[in-house]
Structure formats: C-alpha cells, structure tokens
Amino acid sequence: MTERGRSDFFQPTMFDLGFVTTAFNIFMNIIDPLQIGRKLVLKPIAKLLIDAFEEYKVKTRDKLETTQNAILKLIAVITIFFLLFCGAVLLYIFFYLSYMPTVIHVKPAYMQYTKICDGDSKTCDFGSKMSGYHTFPTSHLQLTKKQLMMVGQPYVLTIKLELPETPRNQELGMFMLCMDMKDKDNILKSNSCRSTMLRYRSPWLHKLKTFLLFPLYLFGYEEEKQILDIEMFSNYIDTTNPVTDIYVEIQSKVVEFYSVTLQISAHFTGLRYLIYNFPIISAIIGIIFNLTILTLITLLVWYQYDYEMEWVDEARNRYSFKRPKTYDTKCDRKESSSISTTDENVSILDNSDDKFELDDDVMLFGKHDRKTEE
Known part of the structure; x- marks a missing residue:
C-alpha cells in the first residue's frame, strides 16, 4: 500500500461520520424509543456541562483580563516610581551642588x-x-x-x-x-x-x-x-x-x-x-524627602485630572460636603423664574376656577330666588 493509500485509509470521510451518527441515533431509538431518557437525563446533563463550561470560560476570560490589567498597572506604577526616584536623585544632586561649597x-x-x-x-x-x-x-x-x-x-x-x-x-x-x-x-x-x-x-x-x-x-x-x-x-x-x-x-x-x-x-x-560628615545618611534622607514631595505632587495632579477612577470618586464623595443649592448661573435664574411664574399662573388659574364656581353658584342662587318670587 502506498503512502497516499494509507493516508486516505486513515482519513475520515463524510460517509463514515454520517454512518456513525445514524448508528448512534438507531441505538438511542432502540434503547429510548420515547426519548424520555434523552429529555430528562442526557439533555439536562449536557446543558449543565455546557453552562459550566461557559461559566468557566467567562471566569477565565475575566481572570485573564484582570491579570493583564494588573500587569499593566504594575508596569505603569514601576515606571512612574522609577521616574520619580530619578527626579528625586537629580533634585538632591542639584541641591548639593548649589548649597555645598568646595571644601x-x-x-x-x-x-x-x-x-x-x-x-x-x-x-x-x-x-x-x-x-x-x-x-x-x-x-x-x-x-x-x-x-x-x-x-x-x-x-x-x-x-x-x-x-x-x-x-x-x-x-x-x-x-x-x-x-x-x-x-x-x-x-x-x-x-x-x-x-x-x-x-x-x-x-x-x-x-x-x-x-x-x-x-x-x-x-x-x-x-x-x-x-x-x-x-x-x-x-x-x-x-x-x-x-x-x-x-x-x-x-x-x-x-x-x-x-x-x-x-x-x-x-x-x-x-x-x-x-x-554624614554624606550617605544625608543623601538617603534628602532623596526620601524629595521622593515624598514628588509623589504627593503626582497624586494631586492625578486626583485633579483623572475623574473616571472609582476610588477617586468614592474619596471625593466621602470627604466632600454638600453645599446648599444656589442660583449662580443665568440658566438657574431663568429656571427659577420660570418655576415661580408657573406656580403663580397655576395659583391664578385655581383662583379663577374658584371664582367661576362662585359666580355659577351666585347665578344659580339668583335664578332660584327669581323663581320663588314669581
């Protein structure tokens, strides 16, 4: 047998798959002619397995996304910290050269x-x-x-x-x-x-x-x-x-x-x-001080311009006090004036309705009096 014949022999065909499917259906119809087992046993088990697989896939995807986000955040934090550390070292060197004279x-x-x-x-x-x-x-x-x-x-x-x-x-x-x-x-x-x-x-x-x-x-x-x-x-x-x-x-x-x-x-x-006299200790203290100042400035800038972060919003809502509503803008003044005008119009309409009702009562009462007089 040639190599091509062997490869064709071991390669599955559509006829083979159809035959296997037909044989499986015949076997299941013989065992379960009313499809009770398939509906009550196989289908729930298959659905349970599929749901478990989908849930596992979703969790895996979420974990992967969470891991990627964590890695990106870690890289960003390390990069920012490295830049801040370099800035702190350069600031200390500049301070040393400008403050310390030649010995x-x-x-x-x-x-x-x-x-x-x-x-x-x-x-x-x-x-x-x-x-x-x-x-x-x-x-x-x-x-x-x-x-x-x-x-x-x-x-x-x-x-x-x-x-x-x-x-x-x-x-x-x-x-x-x-x-x-x-x-x-x-x-x-x-x-x-x-x-x-x-x-x-x-x-x-x-x-x-x-x-x-x-x-x-x-x-x-x-x-x-x-x-x-x-x-x-x-x-x-x-x-x-x-x-x-x-x-x-x-x-x-x-x-x-x-x-x-x-x-x-x-x-x-x-x-x-x-x-x-203590250059190493002084350098460590100076670099840590500069690093702290630069970190605080970076956090303040981050807090000022990054409004979409959840922890920033939570911190802002937690430590911010609610101010009484004031009408500072023209739109607020227009809205307030329109609301007051609407309220006045409604009150006038209500008063006019009451007046009309009173006039109707007076008119009815006047007609009744005329009838009694006649």
Whole structure:
C-alpha cells in the first residue's frame, strides 16, 4: 500500500461520520424509543456541562483580563516610581551642588625677590649670605575674577611653609608671615600677620633621628625638612564684594624654603556640617524627602485630572460636603423664574376656577330666588 493509500485509509470521510451518527441515533431509538431518557437525563446533563463550561470560560476570560490589567498597572506604577526616584536623585544632586561649597582650595605661592641697589650702580650681585640687597620674598595670588569663596560661609586660610632644617633657618629664629586680601578694585579687605619658626630639636635628638632614618635619607625617601601650617584667618566670611587677590609676604630676607602653599578650607556648621560628615545618611534622607514631595505632587495632579477612577470618586464623595443649592448661573435664574411664574399662573388659574364656581353658584342662587318670587 502506498503512502497516499494509507493516508486516505486513515482519513475520515463524510460517509463514515454520517454512518456513525445514524448508528448512534438507531441505538438511542432502540434503547429510548420515547426519548424520555434523552429529555430528562442526557439533555439536562449536557446543558449543565455546557453552562459550566461557559461559566468557566467567562471566569477565565475575566481572570485573564484582570491579570493583564494588573500587569499593566504594575508596569505603569514601576515606571512612574522609577521616574520619580530619578527626579528625586537629580533634585538632591542639584541641591548639593548649589548649597555645598568646595571644601578645599589649594594654590601654590611663587615667592619673588626684588633687588635693591645702593648708589648709582645699575646691577646688584648679592651672595646667599647677604641680606641687604633684596626685599622680602612676596607672592601675588589671583583667586578668580568673580568669586571663589561662598558668601556667608566661614573659611580657614592657612599658609604651608616647607622649610629645610639648615643652619641658617635654625639660627634665624622667629620671623613674620603677612597676608593682604584685596578685591577687584585693589581695595584692602583684610590683612593678617603671624609669627613662626622651626620646631626646636636638641642635638642628641637630631642625631638619634638621623641614625634611625639613615636608610631612608640615603635612598631619598625622607628629607630633613619641616612643614609649618600657619593659620592666617580662622573664621573669614566673604561678602558680596569678594576677595579676588591675595598677597603673601615672608618678612625675612635670609629665610630658606622649598615651597609656599595657600590652603583655603571651608569650616562647616549646621546643615552643611551634617551633609559633609554624614554624606550617605544625608543623601538617603534628602532623596526620601524629595521622593515624598514628588509623589504627593503626582497624586494631586492625578486626583485633579483623572475623574473616571472609582476610588477617586468614592474619596471625593466621602470627604466632600454638600453645599446648599444656589442660583449662580443665568440658566438657574431663568429656571427659577420660570418655576415661580408657573406656580403663580397655576395659583391664578385655581383662583379663577374658584371664582367661576362662585359666580355659577351666585347665578344659580339668583335664578332660584327669581323663581320663588314669581
């Protein structure tokens, strides 16, 4: 048998289905000739099964629609929450950048000497040990053309001196360090002078330190130097006319130094102190606060423009008070006037009917009197 013959053999035909249907009807007519069993048993069972299937199908469709709606609502809620969270984070970042100033500004001060010549000589050739041929070392630091320090924020201004432990510096003793602060119009805003010196070390202590750190000194990992931190201003507050130029002067002609650095540090108090010292906790609190505000605004907008939601209508009906009816519009006034006019017309008609009835009675009574007189 070929493949086509096998497929035709196993494929049902209309004759086969008709034969099966006819055989089933003959069998049922033989068993139940009066169709009592079919009407009282099979038909109710079939109807019950069909109803149950239809009910199950409806419930399944409703559950499917409910699930789809729930999924769509969940996606919408997650999307809105994500956007609100991003907005809260951006708002906190904007607040942090606008409210918190830069913590530390560091600027190197390049010290300069000015030669001083005696008499009519045009050149000055001075040695390292001679101090009468040049001025004090000075430096001009230009902060910015606008404003570097935030208005109202306290700052600490410190000069860092890197001094070698040379015999000259050790013999120098005390010397003065001065700072002048000027605005863009070259007007002096504030000045300060502080005295300083190298820290003293006894010869035995110096020898012991040199002996212990000899390998580090030998390979260049350590140097015989001291770094002095001189606090020039401890609580400087800039104004709307900001400081733009700073002049630093070391009032010693024989001092030897490696570098001079100006450090401007913000001294935080209050909310800025909490944000700077506890950044993670402050960020969490700030983002949660912004998220709460944005959520409330979103809910208010949703409440204002979405009138078709059932829970909004229920909440509005629950918390709204019924106001007495007032006639504010022209239509209400027209309706009220038409109603009053109609009432007046009805009352007039009623009165006229009563009057007509009275007139009829009077007329009848007058006719009766005439008849009696006659």
